[in-house]
Amino acid sequence: MTPRSPEKALLALFLLYAPLSWAAEPPKLDPANTAWMITASVLVLFMTLPGLALFYGGLVRTKNVLSVLMQCFAITCMVTLAWVIAGYSIAFGDGGTLNAWYGGWDKSFLSGIGVATLKGSIPESVFAMFQLTFAIITPALVIGAYAERVRFAGMLLFSLLWLLLVYCPVAHWVWGDGWLQKMGLMDFAGGTVVHLNAGVAALVCALVLGRRKGFPESPMPPHNLTMTVTGACMLWVGWFGFNAGSALAADGSAGMAMLVTHIGAATGSLAWLLCEWLRYGKPSVLGIVTGMVAGLGTITPASGFVGPMGAIAIGAIAGVACFFATNWMKRSLKIDDSLDVTPVHGVGGVIGTLLTGVFAAVSLGGVGYPEGMTMEKQIMVQIVGILAVGAWSGIVTWLLLKLSDAITDMRVTSDDETEGLDTVEHNEKGYNL
16 A cells, blocks of 8 residues: 655644534624625615605605604613514524424524624624614505594504514514525515515504595595605605615626516506506606505515616506506595505515515526425415415404504594694694794
8 A cells, every 4th residue: 555645644634624614604794795785784774764754754744744753762761672672583593393483582682793793794783673674664564554533642652562472473484584585585675574474464454444524535645745746756766775776786786686676666657657647647756756666565465586677667667557546546435545555566566476486487587486396386475475464464463453553542633633733643734834
């Protein structure tokens, strides 16, 4: 047997143990990804404050503008503390034997998150902050359903309970290694977690709390469309952080998500405008900005999975479908979802989640399906996700409304509603002219 040289022996040992050392190498911080995710977090927070606050504030009547701004601001503050104390843990913790459904309490008060703690290639503190901005905007979306008629205390209690018992569990199912994620549900940035979830809750709120005084007989036009358009523009820009940030990296997936998000918004705006123009003879500013939100909400679950052609199709379908859904709810069903949360976000979330299963196909310009999935199988998974999230949100929202109403009356009196929530609830006025 020929003796080996020391160099060959060392080389053999290196080749034998190198794969083990490579496999054990801990994840490393990526400065580019971290910088992008910090920016994306700012953009998504910008969507609520000031974007959604101005968008909603302009849509209500003069006597209620401050109440809507106050609700968005207060939800931002309250959700932040609730997220730190328990929300992040419920959504992204390790629930042990219950992990398919619930994240547990191991990360309560952000336990275990330090300066050097990573989530993939970014600090976990940045990941927690990014996800916090999603948790803020979702209950803030719901307030559009019961604007102009709910007590501030009741709104705070309901929003807190809804965050912990509806939003956080659903976020865990879809993004926190829960049962829907394991099943293969494709929801890149919140078609089910944010838009469908908020849309169903909004419908339940509108039905349980009832119509505003005078609806639908008395006209209730927006008091300041300039404010609404300003907020809409901020939402459009902020949505790039919402969708492209969900890639959790500064890479090609984020770039494509940004592109298709913009395409979906533009197409949804034009589709809604065209429907309105053909039906009523004139295109409206309110219509084009609502179509933008419909396009953005609908492209959200698909944004990391489809290509430009898919985005055009999804945006066009969103603009048309959400336009008719809005008119049907208000004119035929006479449901007073004050700011159209259900027909825009709820319907858009359903359509976008379903069409993700179609336009993710490589043949249609998408990235393809998870291993072992066909279009038919993926669509079935998407339907399961829609039904599960819709049922959970609807049932638990109804229970929480009844509980909140028993603790503190949710609805203001008829006289208070006539006077306006700005004066009754906050002793202030939005305008002193």
